[in-house]
Amino acid sequence: SAVISQKPSRDICQRGTSLTIQCQVDSQVTMMFWYRQQPGQSLTLIATANQGSEATYESGFVIDKFPISRPNLTFSTLTVSNMSPEDSSIYLCSVVTGTTGELFFGEGSRLTVL
Template sequence: SAVISQKPSRDICQRGTSLTIQCQVDSQVTMMFWYRQQPGQSLTLIATANQGSEATYESGFVIDKFPISRPNLTFSTLTVSNMSPEDSSIYLCSVSPETSREQYFGPGTRLTVT
């Protein structure tokens, strides 16, 4: 298994600003994922953060709005840019060890945009 921490755990931000969320893993992993979970909804994959290459974004998500960094095998950041109230959500990072199929999730960052 992997232990994942996220910062911040929650934040309240003003419309038009940006927030960077950090994800730290206690072991080296190749695949890291960023999800969004809107209130009462399930998880939607935003992008896959690849070390040494650009992130791969899912349909409906673009790099300008959600830039991702992956400087090494234990760390990634997701920035939510030019925020609007529709971006209010929980943002989760997860990792998938190469030897298994399950994913391990961080505790999430609860973002409220006013």
């Protein structure tokens, strides 16, 4: 299993600003995933973050808007840049550990953009 801590748990931000979300895992993992859950919607994968390489972004998401860092095997950050109200969402960090393929999630970071 994995215990994932995300900071901040929630924040209210002004339009045009940027916010960085941190994700800390209690064990070393190869890949970390960032998902977005817009209000009343399902989860959408933003990008996959490997340690030591550039993140891989899904269609519709770009590095300039969602830069990701992965400095080591237990930590990652996602920045939401130049925010607009449409970025109001829950952002979730997740990892796969062991050999069972189970995806573990943090509790999410709820962003409200005014």
